[in-house]
Amino acid sequence: MQDILFYVFAALTLVCGFLVVANPISRSPVTSALFLVLTIVSLSGLFVLLHAFFLAAVQIVVYAGAALVLFLFVIMMLDLKAEERRRITRLGLIGGGLVAVAMAWLFRVVPREAALVASGPAHVEGSTPALGALLFTQYLLPFEAISLVLVAGMVGAILLSRKEPS
Amino acid sequence: MDLLERLTPIEQSVTFGALKVVGVFAIVMFLVAYAVLIERRVCAAIQDRIGPNRAGPFGLLQPLADAVKAFLKEDFMPAQAHPVYFWLAPALVMIPSLLVVAVIPFGSTLGNPDNRMVIADLNIGILYTFGIASLGVYGIVLAGYAARSKYPLMGGIRSGAQMISYEIAMGLSLIPLFLLVGDLNLGAVIDYQARGLFGWLIFKQPLAFAIFLVAAFAETNRLPFDMPEAEQELAGGYNIEYSSIKFALFFMAEYAHMIAASAMLVTLFFGGWTLPFFGLDQPASTFWGGLLHIGIFLAKLLAMMVLFVWVRWMWPRFRYDQLMALGWTRLVPLALGNIVVTALWLWLKAG
Amino acid sequence: MDSQLSQYLPVLMLAAVAVAATAGMMILSMMLGKLGRRSKAKDTAYECGMIPVGNPTPRLSMRFYLVAMLFILFDIEVIFLYPWAVVYRRFLEHPAMANPILFSMVSFLGVLLVGYLYALKKRAFEWRN
Numbered sequence: 001m002q003d004i005l006f007y008v009f010a011a012l013t014l015v016c017g018f019l020v021v022a023n024p025i026s027r028s029p030v031t032s033a034l035f036l037v038l039t040i041v042s043l044s045g046l047f048v049l050l051h052a053f054f055l056a057a058v059q060i061v062v063y064a065g066a067a068l069v070l071f072l073f074v075i076m077m078l079d080l081k082a083e084e085r086r087r088i089t090r091l092g093l094i095g096g097g098l099v100a101v102a103m104a105w106l107f108r109v110v111p112r113e114a115a116l117v118a119s120g121p122a123h124v125e126g127s128t129p130a131l132g133a134l135l136f137t138q139y140l141l142p143f144e145a146i147s148l149v150l151v152a153g154m155v156g157a158i159l160l161s162r163k164e165p166s
Numbered sequence: 167m168d169l170l171e172r173l174t175p176i177e178q179s180v181t182f183g184a185l186k187v188v189g190v191f192a193i194v195m196f197l198v199a200y201a202v203l204i205e206r207r208v209c210a211a212i213q214d215r216i217g218p219n220r221a222g223p224f225g226l227l228q229p230l231a232d233a234v235k236a237f238l239k240e241d242f243m244p245a246q247a248h249p250v251y252f253w254l255a256p257a258l259v260m261i262p263s264l265l266v267v268a269v270i271p272f273g274s275t276l277g278n279p280d281n282r283m284v285i286a287d288l289n290i291g292i293l294y295t296f297g298i299a300s301l302g303v304y305g306i307v308l309a310g311y312a313a314r315s316k317y318p319l320m321g322g323i324r325s326g327a328q329m330i331s332y333e334i335a336m337g338l339s340l341i342p343l344f345l346l347v348g349d350l351n352l353g354a355v356i357d358y359q360a361r362g363l364f365g366w367l368i369f370k371q372p373l374a375f376a377i378f379l380v381a382a383f384a385e386t387n388r389l390p391f392d393m394p395e396a397e398q399e400l401a402g403g404y405n406i407e408y409s410s411i412k413f414a415l416f417f418m419a420e421y422a423h424m425i426a427a428s429a430m431l432v433t434l435f436f437g438g439w440t441l442p443f444f445g446l447d448q449p450a451s452t453f454w455g456g457l458l459h460i461g462i463f464l465a466k467l468l469a470m471m472v473l474f475v476w477v478r479w480m481w482p483r484f485r486y487d488q489l490m491a492l493g494w495t496r497l498v499p500l501a502l503g504n505i506v507v508t509a510l511w512l513w514l515k516a517g
Numbered sequence: 518m519d520s521q522l523s524q525y526l527p528v529l530m531l532a533a534v535a536v537a538a539t540a541g542m543m544i545l546s547m548m549l550g551k552l553g554r555r556s557k558a559k560d561t562a563y564e565c566g567m568i569p570v571g572n573p574t575p576r577l578s579m580r581f582y583l584v585a586m587l588f589i590l591f592d593i594e595v596i597f598l599y600p601w602a603v604v605y606r607r608f609l610e611h612p613a614m615a616n617p618i619l620f621s622m623v624s625f626l627g628v629l630l631v632g633y634l635y636a637l638k639k640r641a642f643e644w645r646n
Contacts, residue, residue, distance in 0.1 A: 179523070180526070183526060183527040183530065184527075184530060186527065187527055187530045187531045187534055188534070190531075191531065191534050191535070191538070195538075236546070237545060237546050237549045237550065238549055238550055238551075239546075239550050240550050240551060240552055240553050241546050241547050241550040241552065242552070242553070242559075244559075244560055244561075244562065244563075245555075245560035246560070246561075246562060246573065253543065256539075256543070257536075257539045257540065257543065260535070260539045261532070261535045261536055261539055264531070264534075264535040264538070264539075265528070265531055265532060265535055268527065268528050268531050285527045285528070285531060286524045286525060286527050286528045286531075287524050288521075288524055288525070288528075289521055292599075293596075293599060294528075313562070314562070314573055314574065315562030315563065315564070315569070315573055316562070316564065316569075316571075316573060316574075316575055317562075317563070317564065319574060319575070319577075320575070320577075323577055323581055327580075327581050327584050327585070330584070330585060330588040331584060331588065333588070333592070334588060334591045334592065334595060337592070337595035337596075337598075338595055338598070341595075341598045341599070341602050342602075344599065344602035344603060345602045345605050345606070346606075348602075348603055348604075348605070348606045348607065349603060350599065350603060406563050407562070407563055410546050410550050411542050411543060411545070411546035411550075412543065412546070415539065415542065415543075486644060487643070487644035487645045490584070490642060490644045491642060491643065491644070494587075494642035495637065495642050498591070498633070499633075502626065502630075505598070505626075506623065506626065509605065509619060509622065509623075510619070512605065512606065512609060513609060513615060513619045516609040516610070516615055517612075517615075
């Protein structure tokens with residue numbers, strides 16, 4: 001059952017992710033944004049299957065519920081029209097091929113080096129109290145640093161959108 | 167019952183799960199239909215009118231008549247609209263509103279002590295509701311975009327901005343509760359409140375209740391904060407170009423959201439299915455005790471829904487700038503202050 | 518499948534029921550509702566019965582971008598507060614952990630308060646012109 005659900009969610013993630021960037025039917029940015037929402041929802045399904053329940057909720061609340069709403073707002077604000085289909089150039093083909101080879105190499109090397117495959121699914125670690133306990137002891141410094149990043153984001157957003165004083 | 171005993175435990179839990187899903191879905195849809203009737207009758211009483219009383223005794227068949235009417239209306243789509251988004255938007259509003267109720271315990275147990283009356287007893291409880299509720303924004307913004315006309319676009323993006331603004335206040339207002347309870351699971355929140363009337367969190371966290379209530383009104387897009395409708399002074403909102411069942415779906419979603427918000431209020435602040443008398447705050451040992459708990463929950467739920475309706479017909483509407491200012495410059499600092507005060511109080515108590 | 522994971526199965530069921538019901542209603546309405554005659558006037562955008570004026574997709578205020586951006590930042594803050602709230606009382610039980618757990622969040626909120634006050638000062642939350 002778990003295996004079936006894993007394959008369903010993984011396939012959904014990949015298909016929706018593909019449709020975000022290379023949708024053969026619609027080139028509208030709104031469609032891309034909506035498929036990105038679906039990608040994130042299926043990703044959070046994968047997190048649930050890994051027992052990372054808190055992270056699954058964070059995926060939905062922060063990415064699907066907040067970040068993509070901003071995307072949608074910006075698309076509507078700029079009134080972006082459907083993107084034109086670009087011609088495939090030789091340079092693009094070579095670049096894409098290189099990236100594909102590099103990715104394939106990474107997929108071969110990284111699991112071996114990081115022993116990601118051997119560790120298996122985490123069981124208790126995904127629960128919220130366990131995560132909180134780690135966050136506020138071992139990872140306290142990164143946590144405090146996040147507040148600075150958030151403030152920098154606020155200041156940046158306000159400065160960018162401020163009207164020039166006339 | 168013979169048939170049930172022949173199943174394996176897993177099959178039994180799946181069967182019960184499916185029964186609960188169907189039961190809750192049916193009850194929510196029934197409540198959605200009758201919430202409209204309650205709204206119209208209460209509104210009529212407040213405005214000294216009679217209200218719908220023709221269809222069946224006391225107008226009890228009115229929801230049926232409304233549904234038939236919605237289905238038979240012309241399913242019109244203006245020529246300038248994006249067809250796919252235009253169809254998708256009402257569905258995207260409706261589906262999350264039906265999913266929110268999944269984590270709310272609507273009773274203790276029924277018959278068997280393992281058969282807990284909640285669709286999904288998730289550890290992350292409250293975060294699930296926030297996540298699903300935040301997905302409701304897409305339908306509204308998309309509905310505004312799909313119609314390709316000024317008023318829907320403005321209405322949709324305004325409603326979207328309103329919903330996300332009050333989500334912050336809503337999320338912050340509940341932190342003090344979870345400081346006290348120490349668990350995100352909503353069953354644990356009810357267990358915490360099962361210690362007498364003054365164990366109810368409304369008496370321990372009245373400020374959190376007030377902020378959450380205001381945010382809930384804004385999230386459900388209901389009156390003091392009903393920018394999308396504002397039918398007396400604006401043309402309307404994201405739903406202007408819609409007709410027939412697609413238009414009705416937006417309103418059904420609003421009522422489903424109202425039911426979900428009422429259920430959340432009951433669970434978080436009014437002790438859920440418990441009553442502090444006659445030992446009704448302990449899980450039921452008999453089948454009838456279980457039914458009684460469901461009845462208590464539904465009675466509290468109805469009381470909250472009547473509160474929502476009452477507020478709608480008694481309060482004037484906020485202006486958009488007042489609404490945004492209230493959310494960001496009043497509720498957010500109040501909620502933050504409440505968190506710090508609660509945390510300090512617990513810290514002092516611990517010594 | 519362990520107990521917590523199995524709790525997510527009914528969520529999927531409910532999602533399936535919700536999708537099926539919504540789709541069913543829309544299909545039923547499409548089948549039952551009769552389409553009237555289309556006319557040019559009926560196809561125009563609804564602007565209170567007047568002939569539509571100007572660009573159908575007007576420029577939107579920059580404030581919507583700002584509010585969405587601030588929403589993301591505050592949402593991240595809120596999401597960090599939840600694990601903190603859950604472990605808070607458990608940490609308070611150990612005298613050595615009581616001060617760090619309080620002051621870690623007080624400093625986190627303090628830094629964010631600076632950002633909030635900056636936004637307030639720059640009138641980021643004001644919608645009046």
